[in-house]
Amino acid sequence: MTWYLTRRVGQALAVIIGVMILTFILLHMEPGNVARAVLGLKATPARVAIFDDTYGLNKPLYAQFLLYMKQLLQGNLGISYQLQQPVSGLIAQRLPRDALLLGLSTLLALIVGVPTGIYQATHHNQLVDDVTAGTWFTLYSAPDFLEAFLLIALLCVQFHVFQPNFPGGITSVGGVLADWRALVLPVFVLSINSVANFSQYARSTAIQVLASDYIRVARAKGLPRRLVLTRHVLRNSLLPVITLLGLSLPGIVAGAVIAESVFNFPGMGLLFWQSALSHDFPVMLGATLIIGIATVIGNLMADIAYGIMDPRIRHVRN
Amino acid sequence: MRKTRRMAAAAAIVSLATLAAACGSVGAKVGGGGSAVSGKKTRGGVVTIAEVGASPNFIFPYAPSTNSDGYNVNLTMGLWPSLVYSGDGGKSIVNPQESLFSSLTYSHHDSVITMVLKPWKWSDGTAITSRDFTFTYNLLKVNYKNWIDYTQGLFPTDVTKVLTPNAHTVVLDLNRSYNPAFYTDDVLSTIVLLPQHAWDKTSLTGKVGNFDETTAGAKAVYTFLQKQGGDMGTFDSNPLWKVVYGPWKLGTFNSSGYYSWLPNKNYSGPDKPVISEAIWTPFTTDTAEMNTLRSNTSIDLGTLPLNDVHQVGALNSEGYTVADLPTAGVAEIVPNLYNPTNGPMLRQLYIRQVLEYLINRPQIVSKVYAGYADPGNGPVSVLYGKQWDSPLEKAGGPYPYSPAKAIALLKAHGWKVVPGGVSTCAHAGTGTGDCGTGVSAGQPLRFQLLYTSGITSFDQQNAAIQSSEEAAGVKIVLKAEPFNTIVATTATCNASSHPASTCAWQLQDYGYNPYFLDPSGAGLFNTDGYGNYGGYSSPEENRLIDATEYGSSTSAFFAYENYTAQQLPVLWLPDASFLYVYKKNLAGITPWDPFSGTLNPEVWYYTKPGS
Secondary structure, three states, X not given: OHHHHHHHHHHHHHHHHHHHHHHHHXXXXXXXXXXXXXXXXXXXXXXXXXXXXXXXXXXXXXXXXHHHHHHHHOOOOOEOOOOOOEHHHHHHHHHHHHHHHHHHHHHHHHXXXXXXXXXXXXXXXXXXXXXXXXXXXXXXXXXXXXXXXXXHHHHHHHOOOOOOOOOXXXXXXXXXXXXXXHHHHHHHHHHHHHHHHHHHHHHHHHHHHHOOHHHHHHHHOOOOHHHHHHHHHHHHHHHHHHHHHHHHHHHHHHOOHHHHHHOOOOXXXXXXXXXXXXXOHHHHHHHHHHHHHHXXXXXXXXXXXXXXXXXXXXXXXX | OOOOHHHHHHOXXXXXXXXXXXXXXXXXXXXXXXXXXXXXXXXXXXXXXXXXXXXXXXXXXXXXXXXOOOOHHHHHOOOOOOOOXXXXXXXXXXXXXXXXXXXXXXXXXXXXXXXXXXXOEOOOOOEOOHHHHHXXXXXXXXXXXXXXXXXXXXXXXXXXXXXXXXXXXXXXXXXXXXXXXXXXXXXXXHOOXXXXXXXXXXXXXXXXXXXXXXXXXXXXHHHHHHHHHOOHHHOOOOHHHHOOOOOEEEEEEEOOOEEXXXXXXXXXXXXXXXXXXXXXXXXXXXXXXXXXXXXXXXXXEEEEOHHHHHHHHHHHHOOEXXXXXXXXXXXXXXXXXXXXXXXXXXXXXXXXHHHHHOOOHHHHHHHHOOOOEEOOOOOOOHHHOOOOOOHHHHOXXXXXXXXXXXXXXXXXXXXXXXXXXXXXXXXXXXXXXXXXXXXXXXXXXXXXXXXXXXXXXXXXXXXXXXXXXXXXXXXXXXXXXXXXXXXXXXXXXXXXXXXXXXXXXXXXXXXXXXXXXXXXXXXXXXXXXXXXXXXXXXXXXXXXXXXXXXOOOOOHHHHHHHHHHHHOOOEEEOEEOEEEEEEOOEEOOOOOOOOOOOOOHHHOEEEEOOO
16 A cells, blocks of 8 residues: 555656646747736836846746746745735635635535435436436536526525625635635535536446345345445445545635636635736646646545445555 | 726716616616715714725835736825825816825926925824925836836936925926926826835834935835835734825735725825725625625625616615716727738728728717717817817717718728628729728728627627628627737737737727826827837827927817827727716715726715704
8 A cells, every 4th residue: 555655646746747847838838928918008118028037037938947846846836927926825815715615515515415316326217316316407507607696696685694795805714614604605506516416426326236236135134224225335336426526626726716706705716717817827837736736636535535445446456 | 908907996986977776777867966965974984895806915105017906006095195186076187185285386498396295294293394205206216117107208217306495395307398287197196205204214123214315225225115015914014004194094904905994093184084994895706796785785885887787776776876987098999000911901091080980989888888988089088178178079079970971981092882791992002092002902891809808898899890880891800808818919019010920910999098187198199109009100199299298388288189089090989987886875975086096985974864
């Protein structure tokens, strides 16, 4: 297991460095002048020259990359061209809030989705299965911004049950939690699509598991249905869900542009989107690095979880 | 969008119009002064202001050349207003009460300015003196290249000598004569005085000295102040920023863009704050802001996107009043006179006239902007008033919508006109009745119009232009791009420099150019103007602009304005207003001042029912 982990971490580092190089090259291939994009109407030749000199944009590309890597090794992600703040600070401010928002929505989706999927599997091809699947697919098909607007119109504008936005100025996770009423709608909206994912994956796996010989044996031995479902079916149905969870980690740190826009939740998604529009390379590189790391960690954690959940995988690796 | 964020947030209202909201209709303005606020004036109360996409990140009033964040002025102007305060109750004049000077005299053929400062005080009780002016000047003289608002050739590089005969008098010797109106309105209004007694040092713990009097010292002080000015974590705690002379001081600030102003109890000026606090709260998008307004949860004043003008009725029922804020600027389509393909066509005045004749500006104002836009008759908005608006502009400008005149012009210049199709040049050549220099036979009247994406009203406006241009066979191909992409991928093109890589654009519409108090064309339409992107060049234009900038004739401005309106260095467009919504019991909001560079909560107050 140690060798396996060492190998995987090594691969992960190689992937992250590869992502950084590729992103750096792609960003600098983008047409247009960075200084002009950032300075806008104030981009006189003199100011463009100062801008390029300040950020090293007048150096050869390889020199810029080496400078960036040197900064990176010192824990410095650079300064945002547009926001004029350290990128690490911008990310540190937004990432925990996004992790909370998307983590809670993923957790909610998991809590609702997996039991629902297993319940559907146990009622395979019955009316309740069809109705539940139809409901999830309908919600899954609806754009999340539409669901958000409908819920806001109903619960905020019409009945004033919840507030439609996060109050400006909340910079900490504690602040977000303190205003929990503002958290309800975005968590709910963000979880809707994931519920469909989790439930349908859990359902299809559970159907296969329920048809397995060892389940029949367990049932034949007289094991109560509840124990069969919780000890055998649930555990074995979780493997695809683990894959989904691993893949969702980069999404959790990447933020959710739509929800951030509609619910006034300044997070990584909007930060990345706005930096892409304004050629804010340091922010894009920093965000890509974080997302890359999250992708690698998500996959690694999924692999480890497979081994824990399924002894067969562990033995094959050994 | 070309609208600078400074202007977007600083915009204020000249004439208000309440919307016909009771029935949800928004088609017509009624009245001219917003809703009348009745009730008894009360002291105190907090006003929460929504700012969309706002993120001030610099507090020192002189931001570096790499920082173009226009929201910074929203943060700082209430703390350190300009030496010359622009706008007075919506009028495009200098505000004598709010300005720091008590007199401003031009002499020696308008090349020497004598300024007497009012006996005002900094918030720590120290008198504002002429030494504060020399401190400011000394810093800028050495560091002007690293000041984002420096304009080539103007303050401080046009100052040859500064004298301070006494503690309240400053005499500026300039390197040439200037038009006093231009210099006062557009140059002195960019200067903010700095407190020498508190800021003339090179470290937080260091002692205040006269460091600014040497070049090295001025560099060190400016570097120190700029470094502190960018440290967002200490904006509300750094002792430097507690020394102000405006009506407000900074209460709280966090890097998300949330901040508050508290009354400066030692403010010497006339409008002392009535409310107890003004809070700026950030919103990620106007959608999020609109949801909050509709829920009536926390905003006392915010903006209303023109796309949401149909929400006026609902907002009224939620307790809000809506008012429009004309824009102090000029909206335009910039033609690239040096585009490799269409540049020769666009250099022909008659082609630009055809394009302008085919823009149905009144229709755009009424249908796209629901009446909330300047008609765009020429280079100066009608909001500027009689001293700036020439009779020609007031009468609708030289090129009112007229497809017939456009078709006649084309036929007179040898074009085969195909209404609804694409007209082509039938008689190439340079003689009378020919298409003109550089236009080849068979060349189609086809242009690509590049415009800022993401704004519905822009989409509608440019679709309307595309449609109306077809009446004379002018084919407009629309292409929408984000503002930053447009400015990054296009460049200024002119006779001396028009590389194909950055001059492929033909027509551009990315919003509007903001003006200072004096709506001068300097920088926009003169040959070497920094904002002259399309390469328009005319000796007569340069002469007329120079006359407004350096001459003293009061008729010079109208001469410049009329010539520019007729010559079409750009195509004139309607300039959309901003719509603001505010709580019905909040008074003093109107008339807005669109020129001061910020909101003015010092004149706001809440009312409660009563007489």
